Amino acid sequence: MSTTADSLRLGQLHTAQLFGALEDPALNSMNFLNEISHRYPDAVSLAAGRPVEQFFETDALQRYLRRFCQYLEADLGYSEEEVRRTLFQYGRTKGVVHGLIAANLAQDEGISVDPEAIVVTVGCQEAMFLVLRALRTSPSDALLAVTPTYVGLTGAARLVEMPVLPVAAGSGGVDLDDLENQIRQARASGLRPRACYVMPDFANPSGVSMSLADRRRLLAIAAAEGILLLEDNPYGLFSHADEQRQPTLKALDEHRSVVYLGSFAKTAMPGVRVGYLVADQPVLDSVGGRSLLADQLSKIKSMLTVNTSPITQAIVGGKLLENDCSLLRANERERAVYTRNMRLMVDGLAQRFPDPERGVTYNVPVGGFFVVITVPFGVDDALLERSAAEYGVLWTSMHHFYEPGVEVNALRLSCSTVTPQQIEIGLDRMARLINDELRASQR
Amino acid sequence: MSTTADSLRLGQLHTAQLFGALEDPALNSMNFLNEISHRYPDAVSLAAGRPVEQFFETDALQRYLRRFCQYLEADLGYSEEEVRRTLFQYGRTKGVVHGLIAANLAQDEGISVDPEAIVVTVGCQEAMFLVLRALRTSPSDALLAVTPTYVGLTGAARLVEMPVLPVAAGSGGVDLDDLENQIRQARASGLRPRACYVMPDFANPSGVSMSLADRRRLLAIAAAEGILLLEDNPYGLFSHADEQRQPTLKALDEHRSVVYLGSFAKTAMPGVRVGYLVADQPVLDSVGGRSLLADQLSKIKSMLTVNTSPITQAIVGGKLLENDCSLLRANERERAVYTRNMRLMVDGLAQRFPDPERGVTYNVPVGGFFVVITVPFGVDDALLERSAAEYGVLWTSMHHFYEPGVEVNALRLSCSTVTPQQIEIGLDRMARLINDELRASQR
Numbered sequence: 001m002s003t004t005a006d007s008l009r010l011g012q013l014h015t016a017q018l019f020g021a022l023e024d025p026a027l028n029s030m031n032f033l034n035e036i037s038h039r040y041p042d043a044v045s046l047a048a049g050r051p052v053e054q055f056f057e058t059d060a061l062q063r064y065l066r067r068f069c070q071y072l073e074a075d076l077g078y079s080e081e082e083v084r085r086t087l088f089q090y091g092r093t094k095g096v097v098h099g100l101i102a103a104n105l106a107q108d109e110g111i112s113v114d115p116e117a118i119v120v121t122v123g124c125q126e127a128m129f130l131v132l133r134a135l136r137t138s139p140s141d142a143l144l145a146v147t148p149t150y151v152g153l154t155g156a157a158r159l160v161e162m163p164v165l166p167v168a169a170g171s172g173g174v175d176l177d178d179l180e181n182q183i184r185q186a187r188a189s190g191l192r193p194r195a196c197y198v199m200p201d202f203a204n205p206s207g208v209s210m211s212l213a214d215r216r217r218l219l220a221i222a223a224a225e226g227i228l229l230l231e232d233n234p235y236g237l238f239s240h241a242d243e244q245r246q247p248t249l250k251a252l253d254e255h256r257s258v259v260y261l262g263s264f265a266k267t268a269m270p271g272v273r274v275g276y277l278v279a280d281q282p283v284l285d286s287v288g289g290r291s292l293l294a295d296q297l298s299k300i301k302s303m304l305t306v307n308t309s310p311i312t313q314a315i316v317g318g319k320l321l322e323n324d325c326s327l328l329r330a331n332e333r334e335r336a337v338y339t340r341n342m343r344l345m346v347d348g349l350a351q352r353f354p355d356p357e358r359g360v361t362y363n364v365p366v367g368g369f370f371v372v373i374t375v376p377f378g379v380d381d382a383l384l385e386r387s388a389a390e391y392g393v394l395w396t397s398m399h400h401f402y403e404p405g406v407e408v409n410a411l412r413l414s415c416s417t418v419t420p421q422q423i424e425i426g427l428d429r430m431a432r433l434i435n436d437e438l439r440a441s442q443r
Numbered sequence: 444m445s446t447t448a449d450s451l452r453l454g455q456l457h458t459a460q461l462f463g464a465l466e467d468p469a470l471n472s473m474n475f476l477n478e479i480s481h482r483y484p485d486a487v488s489l490a491a492g493r494p495v496e497q498f499f500e501t502d503a504l505q506r507y508l509r510r511f512c513q514y515l516e517a518d519l520g521y522s523e524e525e526v527r528r529t530l531f532q533y534g535r536t537k538g539v540v541h542g543l544i545a546a547n548l549a550q551d552e553g554i555s556v557d558p559e560a561i562v563v564t565v566g567c568q569e570a571m572f573l574v575l576r577a578l579r580t581s582p583s584d585a586l587l588a589v590t591p592t593y594v595g596l597t598g599a600a601r602l603v604e605m606p607v608l609p610v611a612a613g614s615g616g617v618d619l620d621d622l623e624n625q626i627r628q629a630r631a632s633g634l635r636p637r638a639c640y641v642m643p644d645f646a647n648p649s650g651v652s653m654s655l656a657d658r659r660r661l662l663a664i665a666a667a668e669g670i671l672l673l674e675d676n677p678y679g680l681f682s683h684a685d686e687q688r689q690p691t692l693k694a695l696d697e698h699r700s701v702v703y704l705g706s707f708a709k710t711a712m713p714g715v716r717v718g719y720l721v722a723d724q725p726v727l728d729s730v731g732g733r734s735l736l737a738d739q740l741s742k743i744k745s746m747l748t749v750n751t752s753p754i755t756q757a758i759v760g761g762k763l764l765e766n767d768c769s770l771l772r773a774n775e776r777e778r779a780v781y782t783r784n785m786r787l788m789v790d791g792l793a794q795r796f797p798d799p800e801r802g803v804t805y806n807v808p809v810g811g812f813f814v815v816i817t818v819p820f821g822v823d824d825a826l827l828e829r830s831a832a833e834y835g836v837l838w839t840s841m842h843h844f845y846e847p848g849v850e851v852n853a854l855r856l857s858c859s860t861v862t863p864q865q866i867e868i869g870l871d872r873m874a875r876l877i878n879d880e881l882r883a884s885q886r
Contacts, residue, residue, distance in 0.1 A: 011700070019578070019579060056528075125747065
């Protein structure tokens with residue numbers, strides 16, 4: 001048996017010498033899903049949670065950059081030299097589009113926030129890491145997360161070695177009794193629940209949204225129990241109709257219980273890798289100094305990525321400026337596509353699976369990208385591999401969104417990057433797969 | 444005394460409830476240095492380690508983007524749709540300019556590397572974090588680092604709670620006897636030294652470069668002891684003359700002992716936030732699978748920042764393509780500025796401090812951005828504050844680059860973002876400050 005030193009003498013490492021989470025399924029599920037779509041490029045993909053591509057224009061990048069530079073000069077009074085410095089040099093750790101983000105939150109979400117409480121991050125993924133790293137002070141700190149949980153959250157928690165305690169979703173998005181119960185149980189077992197991660201609007205992967213009453217009760221529980229709520233809201237803008245939009249938790253937050261996690265991946269473009277967080281909680285230090293939680297998180301950021309590229313921030317800023325800081329306005333065409341596609345998908349499922357008694361059911365979200373199908377047989381990556389190879393259709397197994405070992409007979413379909421024709425073909429193929437599996441499981 | 448829950452009921456946190464390193468000087472030194480330069484905007488800054496700004500052109504961004512898109516179409520055979528998808532969508536975790544980076548390393552550094560062993564990162568800072576996160580498997584894993592150490596490395600180590608064991612620099616950049624000694628001592632105290640961080644060329648902050656003989660001996664020690672070398676090389680291109688360039692450790696690496704950390708902050712622009720790492724070490728897993736260390740690090744990256752913005756990668760890629768993948772060629776003008784400025788600075792110091800017997804000495808680097816002045820009195824941030832307010836000159840106290848509590852009578856001057864006139868004025872002010880301090884310390 002070789003030692004560390006021996007291995008390295010051969011220029012070779014073993015995973016046992018590396019961070020244990022590298023063998024954790026949570027860190028591998030993203031890679032697996034990417035890799036299978038590369039292996040089966042001709043399969044219809046109902047797997048990818050990517051935004052629609054048809055409205056991307058390369059020339060828009062230059063237009064957005066120009067628009068942001070004009071804003072720096074005209075609105076903020078920057079000299080040409082200062083504009084160049086802003087784009088090209090190292091910059092403010094908390095970012096340079098915080099004012100525009102605050103304006104956007106006021107306009108689209110009714111959230112009123114001090115721009116100083118905003119940290120612009122390298123995608124929402126970095127925002128999650130920053131918050132978890134700050135909250136994880138010892139092995140007894142734990143995170144609660146509504147299951148099914150976005151894999152990026154689970155992955156970020158692994159990186160800071162913070163346990164994730166599952167909270168049932170129930171039918172309304174979060175089972176609030178179970179939440180209280182999990183907090184109690186965690187404390188009884190010596191853990192310190194610090195926060196609960198939740199995606200109240202058109203959640204990934206479940207598609208479910210919380211009711212207003214549940215939102216208020218969730219906030220009351222958080223305040224009473226002294227835990228933060230990490231509200232992740234990548235899909236909130238994509239309701240099928242305006243009246244289906246609910247106020248965010250942050251808009252209802254009276255006790256600064258909510259850290260709001262924002263993403264421009266779906267509302268601008270993933271390629272900018274720009275997200276942000278709102279952390280307006282005051283923090284007292286041991287010598288009586290006061291700061292915002294955002295300032296503490298920015299210290300972590302300075303040692304992780306220094307600052308978010310001001311060039312990609314400028315692209316986001318330009319897009320915001322072109323649309324009077326409304327992303328609802330900027331995404332009218334995209335929202336129409338998602339609404340149409342989701343209707344086609346749900347109607348297509350109704351035609352192909354008219355009889356719930358056969359055990360194939362699905363939910364009907366009123367926004368977002370995702371529909372979940374529940375089936376009466378096991379669903380795993382082996383089935384996905386077969387689906388790709390023999391049926392030519394890709395989807396996402398729901399087990400990726402649960403703790404390892406949980407068996408989940410469900411799969412997620414995404415309607416965001418497909419044409420109406422691809423939806424029809426994809427659902428035909430899904431129906432063949434599911435019917436074959438139903439027959440096989442009845443034999 | 445309030446509990447966690449009580450505090451949060453008031454919407455308030457205390458730093459005692461947050462990650463301990465947030466009160467660590469290592470996480471605050473960057474912020475302090477930025478903050479003081481904002482408070483004294485009229486002071487001459489010999490503090491900032493930023494690249495020269497006079498060659499930045501906003502229009503170049505569009506040109507670089509176009510050039511990279513042409514390359515995707517003409518050289519890689521991408522369709523227009525695939526080009527758009529590459530720029531706008533989520534992308535390959537390890538990056539999209541890996542081929543161009545490999546070509547650059549071959550051309551400028553004589554390093555031959557499989558592009559698959561490259562991970563493109565959000566600046567070199569993220570590269571450091573990825574490597575340390577992978578190597579930190581338990582509290583007994585430790586990092587060695589040549590002191591004075593770049594604060595970004597110390598900060599990244601804090602984020603993964605990995606102790607940093609200082610290794611003396613000696614006169615040659617790394618005291619190799621002390622390195623062996625530190626490894627031995629660490630093992631005797633139950634620690635497992637995993638890697639040694641070193642900046643062999645024109646180091647930040649010391650300006651010192653290692654000799655070829657020391658490089659070879661350092662590699663031999665790493666191979667014999669089974670530790671990795673983390674070679675950080677942001678300044679290697681900026682030698683005053685070609686004959687002063689030394690081969691990197693990675694170019695000399697015969698046993699895959701070196702993880703190479705690259706930055707485009709100084710050779711392209713900080714605003715892209717693009718760096719990279721080369722990790723060509725093979726990794727065996729417990730079921731006999733083989734990968735590269737780069738693949739393991741990319742799993743961590745997928746949960747930290749998902750991928751580096753393909754838009755800023757494209758900007759770097761376009762700049763590389765415009766210069767036949769040579770950053771030496773791309774930086775001819777910049778290098779001439781740094782060479783001239785460093786000569787002015789060193790000559791200016793010689794004029795103002797001709798007599799080393801007074802206890803004021805400085806080194807004469809043959810490249811890079813930094814000169815270190817050693818003085819016979821204490822240097823700390825209080826002195827810097829006074830220097831800014833009363834003398835109008837900024838510099839960097841060397842104590843930031845040592846473990847907390849170490850007293851260091853030295854300061855770092857940077858020559859990279861100043862004009863010849865600013866150097867003269869800055870040095871006049873430095874001389875007044877130093878002479879006043881000398882007189883005060885003799886009283």
